[in-house]
Amino acid sequence: MVQPLDRLVETPSQTAGPYVHIGCIPSFAGVKGIYAEDLGTSPINGTPKGEVITITGSVFDGTGWALRDAMFESWQADAAGKFAGHADADPAVTGFCRFAADKDRGTFTLTTVKPGAVAHRNGAMQAPHISLWIVARGLNNGLQTRIYFNDEDNTDDPLLSRIEQTPRVQTLIARKTGERQYRFDIRLQGDDETVFLDI
């Protein structure tokens, strides 16, 4: 026998289901008047330092169909790589945003400040990125991934460097499509399945 190890186990996840908007973005579900406003409607307030960009995309299932009922949350640093709560962080950047796939076409849009490189605990730098969390009907666990940018130097990023099959790195990199515009698609299955994270 040994001493009992009094650790607790994490509560298991369950799917957010098709009605996740009622709880997280009530106005999207048509529920109005309970909260003064939805939480996390924008990751910036006022005029942040740096470049304001728009990222659009979709989440595709294994058949190539864009999910109409996905909900996303993003979390990121400001243009100098500081997270909200840090003493030097840009007060115009909350860093958190909640958004939903469009009901008709399944596209999402995130307008935010382009983040700066973020220092890792050991001092190594991570290339600029936005953390993304995806929930939907049929996803039993929320999916974690990251959005990097194809006009940044991603060569030494510690996470991207861990991906053995280097072509898969591209699944985490948003493509610049125009002035301050990027495209980022997520594929749940298939040859170009997005790299999802356990981090």
Next chain:
Amino acid sequence: MADLGPLVPRNRAAHPVAYDPDYKTSVARSPKWALLSMESTPSEETGPRFGHQVLGEWDNNLIMNYTRGKAAAMGERILLHGRVLDEFGRPVPHTLIELWQANAGGRYRHIKDSYLAPLDPNFGGCGRTITNENGDYEFLTIRPGAYPWQNRGNDWRPMHIHISVFGHSFGQRLITQMYFEGDPLIDKCPIAATIKSRSQLDRLVAPLDMSKSRPLDYLAYKFDIVLRGRRQTMFENKLEGM
């Protein structure tokens, strides 16, 4: 003081499987390749914080919040309460909890729900609160009804409340569902059955808690939530060899 280190890696066996043919929507939506496992970084260890200024007066009272106190929702009145802890048993104070649910007849107030059970004019179906310094939270609501859904020929969801918790790190983010003690539909539900560990599924079933029930007013159910912890040792963050 010891520094807060990385998040404890997730024990994936404690969670549902991604692919389960009995939950048909998961078939085309479940990633096939292995997840990329890595130690957490500041991007996962930090996260949004929400203060009491986001809360309105009625936010944690789903019986009254849709009418802002004018009229009560229909259904069996319950207090849902519990505590948010991390894997080390430490309370998680000042964290946002959001919930959403069907009304007493099993109908959601959502543009996409067309179940024939009627909407309750006095019930919206969402609420939120922030845990106190001990990690405790409370909601007043009604017990939601079971409802049928398109899956196999005749599938019904057990009575359940959807719950979203933030913790203090983006990597702790969790959405789950709580079920009610004694509901025979739990063992017939393909969504509940995506959790393959019986003891883990049992942790989503809230017991009736008469000690918190208010006579002649409401019953009570207790639902504790455990989030990922962060390592905290005297050796964390020290350079190798020091």
